[in-house]
Amino acid sequence: MSETSKIGSYKFIAEPFHVDFTGKLTMGVLGNHLLNCAGFHATDRGFGIASLNNNNYTWVLSRLAIELEEMPNQYEEFTINTWVENVYRLFTDRNFAIIDKDGKKIGYARSVWAMIDLDTRKPADLLLLHGGAIIDYVCDEPCPIDKPSRIKVASTECVATYKAKYSDIDVNGHFNSIRYIEHLLDLFSIDTYKEKRIKRFEMAYVAESYYGDELSFFVDEVNPNEFHIEIKKNGEETVCRSKVIFELKK
Amino acid sequence: MSETSKIGSYKFIAEPFHVDFTGKLTMGVLGNHLLNCAGFHATDRGFGIASLNNNNYTWVLSRLAIELEEMPNQYEEFTINTWVENVYRLFTDRNFAIIDKDGKKIGYARSVWAMIDLDTRKPADLLLLHGGAIIDYVCDEPCPIDKPSRIKVASTECVATYKAKYSDIDVNGHFNSIRYIEHLLDLFSIDTYKEKRIKRFEMAYVAESYYGDELSFFVDEVNPNEFHIEIKKNGEETVCRSKVIFELKK
Numbered sequence: 001m002s003e004t005s006k007i008g009s010y011k012f013i014a015e016p017f018h019v020d021f022t023g024k025l026t027m028g029v030l031g032n033h034l035l036n037c038a039g040f041h042a043t044d045r046g047f048g049i050a051s052l053n054n055n056n057y058t059w060v061l062s063r064l065a066i067e068l069e070e071m072p073n074q075y076e077e078f079t080i081n082t083w084v085e086n087v088y089r090l091f092t093d094r095n096f097a098i099i100d101k102d103g104k105k106i107g108y109a110r111s112v113w114a115m116i117d118l119d120t121r122k123p124a125d126l127l128l129l130h131g132g133a134i135i136d137y138v139c140d141e142p143c144p145i146d147k148p149s150r151i152k153v154a155s156t157e158c159v160a161t162y163k164a165k166y167s168d169i170d171v172n173g174h175f176n177s178i179r180y181i182e183h184l185l186d187l188f189s190i191d192t193y194k195e196k197r198i199k200r201f202e203m204a205y206v207a208e209s210y211y212g213d214e215l216s217f218f219v220d221e222v223n224p225n226e227f228h229i230e231i232k233k234n235g236e237e238t239v240c241r242s243k244v245i246f247e248l249k250k
Numbered sequence: 251m252s253e254t255s256k257i258g259s260y261k262f263i264a265e266p267f268h269v270d271f272t273g274k275l276t277m278g279v280l281g282n283h284l285l286n287c288a289g290f291h292a293t294d295r296g297f298g299i300a301s302l303n304n305n306n307y308t309w310v311l312s313r314l315a316i317e318l319e320e321m322p323n324q325y326e327e328f329t330i331n332t333w334v335e336n337v338y339r340l341f342t343d344r345n346f347a348i349i350d351k352d353g354k355k356i357g358y359a360r361s362v363w364a365m366i367d368l369d370t371r372k373p374a375d376l377l378l379l380h381g382g383a384i385i386d387y388v389c390d391e392p393c394p395i396d397k398p399s400r401i402k403v404a405s406t407e408c409v410a411t412y413k414a415k416y417s418d419i420d421v422n423g424h425f426n427s428i429r430y431i432e433h434l435l436d437l438f439s440i441d442t443y444k445e446k447r448i449k450r451f452e453m454a455y456v457a458e459s460y461y462g463d464e465l466s467f468f469v470d471e472v473n474p475n476e477f478h479i480e481i482k483k484n485g486e487e488t489v490c491r492s493k494v495i496f497e498l499k500k
Contacts, residue, residue: 016289017282017428021419021461028417032267039266074421165436166443167278169271171324178267186415190461193416211271211440 006139007083008041014072022193024071025078027201028182031064034096034109035177037082041094047134057124060114060205061177062091063148067200068098068107077101083139090114090123092134095143108145148202151241153230158216160187164209175209175239184229184242187217196225196246204241209233256389257333258291264322272443274321275328277451278432281314284346284359285427287332291344297384307374310364310455311427312341313398317450318348318357327351333389340364340373342384345393358395398452401491403480408466410437414459425459425489434479434492437467446475446496454491459483 010033018029042048042059072078078100085093096109115124126134162183170176181203209215213233220228225246231239260283268279292298292309322328328350335343346359365374376384412433420426431453459465463483470478475496481489 015282015286017285017420017426019421020416021421021423023421026417032265035267036265166270166438166440167276167432167436169440170267171269171271171273173271176267182417186417188416190416190419 003139003141006137007081007141008037008044009079009081010037010040011077011079012072014074014076014078016074019074020193021190023074024197025073026182027066027185027198028178030066030071030098031181031203032178033080034064034066034082034111035061037080037096038094038111038113041082045137046130056118057115057129058118058172060116061111062114062205063112064109064203064205065111065145065148065200066107066109066202067145068198070100070106071197072098072100072106078106081141083141084134084137085110085139085141085143087126087134087138089125089127092126095141097141097143108143110143110145110147112148145200148204149243151202151204151228151230151243153218153220153228153241155218155220155230157218159219160217162215162217164211164213164215166211169211173210175213175215177203177205180205180231180240180242183215184217184231184244187219187229188227188244192246195248197249198244199247200243200245202243206238206240207233209239215239253389253391256387257331257391258287258294259329259331260287260290261327261329262322264324264326264328266324269324270443271440273324274447275323276432277316277435277448278428280316280321280348281431281453282428283330284314284316284332284361285311287330287346288344288361288363291332295387296380306368307365307379308368308422310366311361312364312455313362314359314453314455315361315395315398315450316357316359316452317395318448320350320356321447322348322350322356328356331391333391334384334387335360335389335391335393337376337384337388339375339377342376345391347391347393358393360393360395360397362398395450398454399493401452401454401478401480401493403468403470403478403491405468405470405480407468409469410467412465412467414461414463414465416461419461423460425463425465427453427455430455430481430490430492433465434467434481435494437469437479438477438494442496445498447499448494449497450493450495452493456488456490457483459489465489 081097098107218230229242331347348357468480479492
């Protein structure tokens with residue numbers, strides 16, 4: 001198999017209700033598109049959720065890191081390429097390139113996934129899946145951004161709380177991965193987004209939360225442009241951690 | 251021009267993060283798709299926001315009513331047809347049909363739009379637009395659901411409040427029309443959505459709200475399946491009103 005045939009390529013347009021007040025695609029919508037592309041690519045190759053569910057398995061997103069020079073503008077076309085970088089026994093690394101309307105690579109993303117057994121919730125051995133055929137899709141396309149980092153949050157001061165509602169819950173009954181991104185980014189004022197843009201964004205998904213859970217938000221301001229955020233549920237268990245790195249707009 | 255050539259037809263798929271915990275497309279996402287289709291249809295015919303903005307005008311959504319027998323399921327394809335039913339001096343009626351993967355019409359929607367001058371915020375005369383050419387697109391395709399009704403809310407007891415955040419604000423600096431729908435529907439518990447589905451949904455957009463505005467929600471329970479809801483900003487001015495009609499799931 002050639003390297004190019006291992007790469008999935010998907011076109012999008014930045015829709016009016018998917019851009020923020022600056023007219024740029026939101027990070028939540030970009031995250032949604034990335035996860036959809038992961039799904040399309042896996043499905044086309046026989047590793048999608050639908051075929052896995054027949055075998056009682058599902059993919060679980062563990063880490064996501066996105067780094068961008070710019071975001072697509074409202075009504076602009078853009079393309080997302082995705083490919084598998086590595087397959088280990090319990091994790092696989094899937095990368096992405098974000099390409100603007102003129103064919104310029106404006107950003108990259110990295111993601112880490114595990115496969116779990118739906119009954120036991122235990123991780124499955126990816127190298128045994130379909131006789132190890134997933135390895136045939138490993139591709140050495142470059143992804144010149146840092147891997148998802150280890151995020152630690154020291155703050156014990158809760159800066160906001162949010163009770164999980166109907167619109168937050170996905171088909172698995174879990175708080176939807178994209179909604180965490182939106183709620184996290186709503187911690188920052190609109191003035192922040194007037195002056196700065198998000199250069200790098202990371203999510204570490206640690207545990208699931210559910211309808212009615214009370215989420216609490218803790219923030220370390222590492223420097224004026226770097227924030228480490230932790231979401232806990234019901235005052236105790238960590239649900240996810242995030243790193244948001246801004247830069248001043250040019 | 252034939253009647254069929256006046257109808258725009260657009261295909262969609264119910265994406266994983268666009269369905270609720272029951273695996274059905276959410277009302278907010280359907281609303282988003284309807285408004286996008288309105289935009290596509292108008293743009294293709296020279297009445298889109300981009301060409302209007304050159305003339306310093308924009309479309310403003312005034313009313314939306316959606317009535318459905320069922321919602322598309324996760325991963326299912328569906329189609330939205332849209333056409334112009336009437337053009338008056340200050341308003342135009344645009345209708346929609348929602349068609350499932352097998353070609354069956356599963357629902358309809360009606361919308362009412364005005365065109366305003368961006369400087370004066372005053373309504374413009376639609377019959378003067380492009381020499382009245384919009385009338386050529388009026389189409390007599392049937393839309394067998396009731397027109398948007400007049401919604402009155404008597405309750406003075408605020409049942410919830412919400413402060414408008416970064417993610418709620420659109421490119422015009424206004425609270426995004428779709429977000430109102432999501433916040434309204436989050437007033438109902440997940441148990442409501444386990445037992446019932448939304449049969450008919452209406453929105454009347456009355457005034458804009460902005461970043462930092464405190465929205466308050468007022469609800470009249472007309473009967474166990476019918477709710478009239480009003481959103482006010484900063485304790486006074488009405489922003490929008492909604493009617494939500496449920497039916498027990500079969």
